[in-house]
Amino acid sequence: MTEPVLSVKNLTTHFFTRAGVVKAVDGVSFDLAKGEIMGLVGESGSGKTVTGFSMLGLVDAPGRIVKGSVRLNGTELTTLSDNELRSRRGREISMIFQDPISTLNPMLTIGQQMKLAIDAHESVSVRASATRAADLLTKVGISSAKARLRAYPHEFSGGMRQRVAIAIALLHRPAVIVADEPTTALDVSIQAQILFQMRDLARETGTAMIWISHDLAVVSSLASRLAVMYAGRIVEEGRTATLLRDPRHPYTAGLIASLPAAGKPGTPLNQIPGTTPSLLSLPPGCPFAPRCGRFTLRCEAEPKMTLQDSRGWRCFHPVGRLADAPV
């Protein structure tokens, strides 16, 4: 494998609240190659979004990156000053938020906002920035982009606003885009359209992408690699196809089994019993143990990542062909 664009090592972000320390992200590591799309899946509260925010240094008090490293093109981001970070955000790494309603300023036209986003990093003439903005809008599938630059956000539908947000994220051709559930607020047909456009854009521009989602179905059609998060850690990662066909971690297996496509029509959907544990007081050992059907006494110690054939899982009793994993 070539040098990764983004390399996250042992990233740990804690929130120091009055009730105690919330370990939102607890030792997350992964690499992202140029142009690669990685899916980050997990339930609400599993730390996906905080992982994304930590990479861009956007975690606010009482949260703090406790340890670990995030290297973007060889530069360590976690030790950069606020100003150095600001000069990189949007230019080398950018983010797309979940809610397209609040990502755009309602009082400025699309063109004005895109110009502001360009001006943040470069000085470009008004005309050049308008051309660039219009080109990108066309690229994300907005027709008559030139005229649309003069429109206000309220004249756009949710899907179109999200396209604008994507276009803004692409303005400086960043090396990495972190997309935090960008299609959750949209309806299914628009979702599919945007997914395929994003895939083409990633291929075309060489931008690597981290696609954060709770929807395994959405991510699996888009990402070449998946990382499954549970209680602040990555419990399994690997190539999408392998992971879906042959999951090792019982949690991943449970997620796949709960997809409507996996069950027989007319039978109730499978679910994973229980709820995500509170990150405030995680018991020692495997965090999934209380909900796991394969739980044994051994699970009272925390499993390490087992790496094998460019995939990895954190479980003593993995599911699948290998009944007993090497310890």
Next chain:
Amino acid sequence: MSDDRTPLRLFWAEFRENKIGLVALVVVVVTILLALFASIISPQDPYDLAKLSLMDSRRPPGFIGSSGYTHLLGTDPQGRDLLSAIFYGLRISIQIGLAAGFVSLTIGTALGITAAYVGGRIEALIMRLIDLQLSFPAILLALVIVALLGQGKVQLISALVAAQYAYFARTAYGAAKAERGKDYIEAALATPLSGRLVVMRHLLPNCMPPLIVVATVQIANSISLEATLSFLGLGLPVTEPSLGMLIANGFPYMMSGRYWISVYPGISLIILIVAINVVGDQVRDQFNPRLRK
């Protein structure tokens, strides 16, 4: 499609639909014009003491005075033509109302947005001070300040500002706090754009709609507060009567049947305040997305 439908035009098109609002707007505009051109349209300059004759004082409406013209609304105890005095009084009332309104808008908005933007201790300090101030009645505060500073336009405006900026600060704070949490502000803050630019381009414009509504209501409030202070004798000097003082001047004669000295300035004051409030309500309804059809 967006070319001919600017937000302002849409706003006006909707405003025009409500007849009452439209009438109120016309009244406000006419009143402002009357006040602006008071010196041209008034039959008499009520500030020029040399032109006043005590022989003409307290005459009923329709009386033809010593200068040869009809006093349509009668005269006051100093022999001033009431119609002229009302025009000039309107001028002062509107001047003071607008000045106090805009100064409080500026100060209050600056404080509220600072509190919401900076947060932390500064936020707590500013907002608690404002809470503290709002627990006193505005009229009491204004009375104390006028008593301390003395009479005069600037002093009066300062008193009104001191009594009213807190409402703007509260409103601006609430609006800014809500906008502050939205993603576009977060995103703007994450870029090298300066904090000043974020506030001026992103935060402030989005806080304006509720502030405009509060401003219209507060301008009407300043006018009535000023009238109250003048009525109590704490407003402007007797030689430059505002509406409140005209009412006060006529008050002792109410029971002796010389109603016009108090009643006509009172009616014009009421019309002005009601009209501004109706316009303000209409603006508020149009800014409120929940009342949208």
